[in-house]
């Protein structure tokens with residue numbers, strides 16, 4: 001069954017705009033779970049622009065579904081993950097100047113170093129997912145690191161300007177999912193998914209979890225977190 005991981009980073013973005021204590025992403029996670037979220041995702045960035053260490057520590061104790069920690073494959077982050085023990089880690093590329101994660105990570109060019117990161121995390125029973133573009137070489141490299149999952153980057157699909165290019169990007173994601181499964185990987189996807197574009201991705205055979213943040217938090221600001229999550233669950237079933 002396809003599951004929804006709700007990314008609550010932008011609740012923390014609002015809080016950090018004033019460097020105050022509200023709104024609390026921990027409260028947002030509780031409401032998201034009550035509304036049917038299957039998992040909670042947070043990205044602890046090197047510059048701590050939204051989620052803080054404190055959030056991840058408390059979420060580890062309060063999340064009742066599963067906690068997916070997105071992070072860069074750095075020594076600092078590996079140390080934090082080994083301490084917190086999220087249910088799984090998604091390794092992402094990170095540039096300080098970017099507004100959001102801009103593309104998949106390049107495993108091929110960093111294979112030895114990245115394999116060691118996977119080894120360390122999985123030795124501590126933390127399954128690893130690689131956030132990658134749906135490219136054969138990256139998928140095969142992900143499998144060779146022994147990671148359990150990949151998360152396919154859906155950014156190009158989300159940004160497609162017309163129906164023909166959207167279909168083309170969807171076909172790339174579908175083929176990537178197939179290749180990943182053939183390589184023994186489990187497949188998630190995310191980035192840029194919205195209430196209006198999520199359904200075709202939700203229909204990709206073998207897709208396990210969609211990690212969705214911006215569109216849900218944007219809606220939650222207007223209609224409340226629970227309704228926003230419930231409506232996304234409907235959108236994933238093509239019923240929105």
Ligand code: PXP
Pocket residue numbers: 007009043070090092100101131151189190191192193211212213214215
């Ligand atoms: N997956 C990954 C790896 C991400 O970095 C992000 C953005 O933080 C998302 C999913 C969620 O993307 P969006 O906020 O566009 O739904």
